[in-house]
Amino acid sequence: MANSIVFTAAAAVYTAQHLKWQKVEWRFSAFIVFALLLQMVMSGNRIFIALYGLAFLTSCWTYRRKKIIAALLIISPAIILLFSAWAYFRHDLSTIAEDIPTYVEADLGNRAMTTLMDTTEGASVMQLLHIVNDFGDKFDYFYGLSYSKAVTFVLPRRLYPNKPQNFPVLIARLYEPGEDTSLGTTQLGELYANFGVLSVLLLPFVTVLILLLSDRLAQRIERHALLSAVLFLLLIWFARSSFEDNFITFLFAWILIWGLSLEQSLCFPSERRRASALEASCRRGPWRAAVGGSIR
Numbered sequence: 001m002a003n004s005i006v007f008t009a010a011a012a013v014y015t016a017q018h019l020k021w022q023k024v025e026w027r028f029s030a031f032i033v034f035a036l037l038l039q040m041v042m043s044g045n046r047i048f049i050a051l052y053g054l055a056f057l058t059s060c061w062t063y064r065r066k067k068i069i070a071a072l073l074i075i076s077p078a079i080i081l082l083f084s085a086w087a088y089f090r091h092d093l094s095t096i097a098e099d100i101p102t103y104v105e106a107d108l109g110n111r112a113m114t115t116l117m118d119t120t121e122g123a124s125v126m127q128l129l130h131i132v133n134d135f136g137d138k139f140d141y142f143y144g145l146s147y148s149k150a151v152t153f154v155l156p157r158r159l160y161p162n163k164p165q166n167f168p169v170l171i172a173r174l175y176e177p178g179e180d181t182s183l184g185t186t187q188l189g190e191l192y193a194n195f196g197v198l199s200v201l202l203l204p205f206v207t208v209l210i211l212l213l214s215d216r217l218a219q220r221i222e223r224h225a226l227l228s229a230v231l232f233l234l235l236i237w238f239a240r241s242s243f244e245d246n247f248i249t250f251l252f253a254w255i256l257i258w259g260l261s262l263e264q265s266l267c268f269p270s271e272r273r274r275a276s277a278l279e280a281s282c283r284r285g286p287w288r289a290a291v292g293g294s295i296r
Contacts, residue, residue: 131185147243
């Protein structure tokens with residue numbers, strides 16, 4: 001998981017830089033799209049291509065690429081339909097030829113609403129509503145049990161037999177007993193299942209911690225461009241997935257980036273020049289830097 005998020009973040013940084021320069025390296029861009037599509041086909045999971053798409057759209061907005069945004073808006077119905085159909089086909093790609101007529105002719109009620117629900121993982125929002133209705137009455141609160149997995153995941157189950165499962169599995173055992181599956185509930189669902197109404201106070205606290213981490217990385221963007229991109233993508237993912245999964249993914253992504261020195265030569269040119277000038281000034285000392293600047 002960590003290697004996939006690092007690849008997606010690197011692809012997002014590469015694309016953002018080329019959008020800023022208003023140039024396209026078609027061969028490498030085609031490789032990025034091919035790799036993301038291949039990952040989606042092999043795993044059945046479309047999250048990484050969705051994250052890359054959102055990062056691409058954000059970069060277009062940041063660098064005012066209005067023509068690209070307009071083109072994306074025009075083709076957005078086709079993209080939504082494709083993502084909705086993928087939710088129907090991904091369970092078994094070997095039967096896709098037989099499933100296409102079934103999908104087209106199926107009685108889905110309000111097809112537009114069903115398509116949007118499949119595209120945006122709307123089932124997680126529906127599960128959130130069930131959690132708000134059931135926990136505290138039908139089910140007991142977890143009282144932080146799922147969040148403790150962010151600490152206990154390093155312990156082997158042989159040493160800690162009662163180590164809790166991750167939150168989607170815990171919820172599936174309550175709502176789909178006997179089934180080997182997991183259910184998404186959004187981060188609001190996890191907060192409410194653990195702390196009830198108190199989650200209204202905890203969510204701003206978590207948001208402040210995330211903003212502080214983001215601000216710290218932004219201050220050293222010249223050295224942590226890739227890690228900042230990883231955090232950006234995980235914060236989008238954080239809206240629909242569990243805390244411990246995102247925390248563990250971020251931790252291993254950071255270890256991967258640090259261990260392989262992936263950021264050693266990764267730096268935006270403008271930031272590199274600014275950082276080099278600042279380091280040179282520091283070596284000369286504040287008095288010499290000020291004198292040198294006045295002479296120039």
